[in-house]
Amino acid sequence: MIIDTTEIETINSFSKLESLKEVYGIIWMLIPIVTLVLGITIGVLVIVWLEREISAGIQQRFGPEYAGPLGILQALADGTKLLLKENLIPSTGDTRLFSIGPSIAVISIFLSYSVIPFGDHLVLADLSIGVFFWIAI
Incomplete structure (x- = not known):
């Protein structure tokens, strides 16, 4: 039996598809993890922002609205400030x-x-x- 080049190319294309299936399997496995971590992170950021705005309203003062639009960048400014503080032991x-x-x-x-x-x-x-x-x- 003689195998011509088109049959060999067809066999090789199936092996490429198998490796793609493995890659897609890994990607589909990581999607729920990334979604959960991003959801939790964004939820925490929104809760911190709302807590600052609500406490500013209760205390009848301006909230952190001067760092970016609606004060969204205030959490980033606070995190940077905490990272650059002196470490006192x-x-x-x-x-x-x-x-x-x-x-x-x-x-x-x-x-x-x-x-x-x-x-x-x-x-x-x-x-x-x-x-x-x-x-x-």
Whole structure:
């Protein structure tokens, strides 16, 4: 049996499609994760902005409306200010614990994501007590 070049090209095109299926599978697996993280991030930004505007209205003062349109960039200005502040470490306390405190907080947040199912086949930790683990963190 002799195979001509068109049949070989057809076979090669199927192998390319298989690799594309794997890439699309990875992309479709990442879409729910990215959607969830972006949704939570945007939700937090909106809640912080609303809290500032509502508290400014209650206190009868101007809110943070001068940094960008409607004060949207105020959160970015506050974050930049916090990152550029001087790092003061207390001399009488435990300096190691004081330094790793923020890391402990961030690690516990990332651990709480481990029990959230992001898809049918994408569960990082399938715990039978996942809800209790999430509440404990």
